[in-house]
Every structure is written in C-alpha cells, then in structure tokens.
Amino acid sequence: MKKVSAKLVSFLEKINEGMTAQTAHGFKFSVINSREMSGKMIRNYISDIPEVDTVFDEVVYAAGYNVPIRVFNPAPDKKLPMLLYFHGGGHVAGSVENYDPICRKFALATQHVVVAPEYRLAPENPYPAAVDDSCAVARGVWETLDRKAVKYQRKLSVAGDSAGGALSASVSHLAQYDRGITISKQTLIYPCVDYTASGDSYKENGVGYYIELDKCIWFYEQYFKDGQCRKSASPLYMGFSEGLPETLVITAEFCSLRDEGMFYHQAVKNIGVRSENFHFPDMIHGFLNMEDLVKDEC
Secondary structure, three states, X not given: OOOOOHHHHHHHHHHHHHHHHHHHOOOOOOHHHHHHHHHHHHHHHOOOOOOOOEEEEEEEOOOOOOEEEEEEEOOOOOOEEEXXXXXXXXXXXXXXXXXXXXXXXXXXXXXXXXXXXXXXXXXXXXOOXXXXXXXXXHHHHHHHHHHOOOOEEEEEEEEEEOHHHHHHHHHHHHHOOOOOOOOOXXXXXXXXXXXXXXXXXXXXXXXXXXXXXXXXXXXXHHHOOOOOOOOOOOHHHOOOOOOOOEEEEEEXXXXXXXXXXXXXHHHHHHOOOOEEEEEEEEEEOOHHHHOOOOOOOO
C-alpha cells in the first residue's frame, strides 16, 4: 500500500487542520495570501543557505519588458555552462528572493552559472507574459553576462519546479523552431505541463496533500484570461520533435501533477530523445521547498 513519507505526516496534519479551521471561518485564496504563504514556506523549512562565490542582480533587455535576473556563479574563474532556473508558485506566487537558497544549491551541485529570472506573475500579467519573459532570457542572457564580463561556456540548460517546470518545457518546445535559442538539457521538477487538469492524479491526490485540486484550478484561473486555450498553452500538447533537449522529469506519488509529468516523460521518449523519470514514491508536491523535513530527498 502506498504511504506518504513519515517525515511529512505531522506537517500534513498541521496544514490540513489549519485549512479546515480557516475554511470554516470563510477563508478564500487570494493573490496576497498565496504569495505570503509561498514565501513563508521556504523561510520556515529551508534553513541551510550556502555561500556562493559570486551572486549579483542584472537585467536582460527585451522588447516590451526588461527581465530582472539574479546570477549565481560558483566558480567565476572557470568557464562554466549555464542553467536557467524558473521558480515555482503556480504562476502567481514565488520569486527569485524566495528561491535564492535553492538556486545557490543548484549552482554548487551542478557547477553551472545559475540564472534565475524574475518573470512576470499573474493575474497582473497573465499568459503569455511569463513565457515571453522566459524566452527573452534564454535568448538574451549571453549579452547580459558579457556586460558583466562573466566567463561561461555557451551551453544552456533549463530547469524549474511546478509552474517553473512548465516555463522550462515551454522554452524547450519553442526553441525547436527558434535558431536564437539552443537548449542542451531540461529538468522538470513535478512540472505543470497540462493546464486542462485531466490526469487521474488530480482526483487521487486532490485533497489532503498540501497543494490541492481547488488550489491548482484557482492558479490556472489567475494565469489565463477568459477565452484563452489552456490546452494549446500546455507543453504536454505542444509539438514534440527530435529538436527537444535531453530531459529529466522528477515526479512525486502524492502530487496532483504526477500523471502529466509521467506522460510528458513518455512523450519525449517516444520521439527518440533521451528522457528519464525519477519518481519519489512517498513525496508530495512542493517537497523541494521543505528541505528541513526531507533533507535526503532534496
């Protein structure tokens, strides 16, 4: 029988009891409380914040919107490859500041120059603003690094969790037909790649496992304007060709987005591109932001 990790039981009990009490008093999701809770989660459960040799903020200039970025360089004397990391948060919450500790760890663990874009969030900036920002950074980041005299290999990978996984995959799919962007590899951590919410895992894990079905649907309603086609915006339903990068999809058993992540992995594999699915049989959505509870898994 499948069981959620014992490391997360008390956490989930506390979260579920709190939500039940809040709902009884008329609690509703809002942009403000979603952003507040997202930042609080990382501050409360990621206490290890390592030093990285060089960290600085810059801007990638693009038509319509100049995208702020934070750069994490673990070895500035070396020419390292580059990794774009897109933070999660349902396209509504999350920030580079929130994800600073996580990006530091990716830089050190992968020995890449990690670039974290402060892409625009919904509902103030609905789809496709975040996708536009993500592609703009993938195309224009080299010029920004040159302005700062950063040493690098011109080799670009993308990664992200949840909504950030969706943005990573979107960039990779669009790059199939854009000679200005070449993606070497992509890592998608419990990614949101199907905005139609059609997988069975939405029903199986839609209540009691932190990010619930109603919260997912609320996020999608903020991200899309009336009349926008959610299916065509979903990487799972975009074109798949041999131009896609090698792919790693990380999924969690007790996650509403589990099935779409697995389907995406299989779709990449089916067109002959190397793809691997690393599955955590006892984790929940968002466990990357709970490192103090699940250190080994993170």
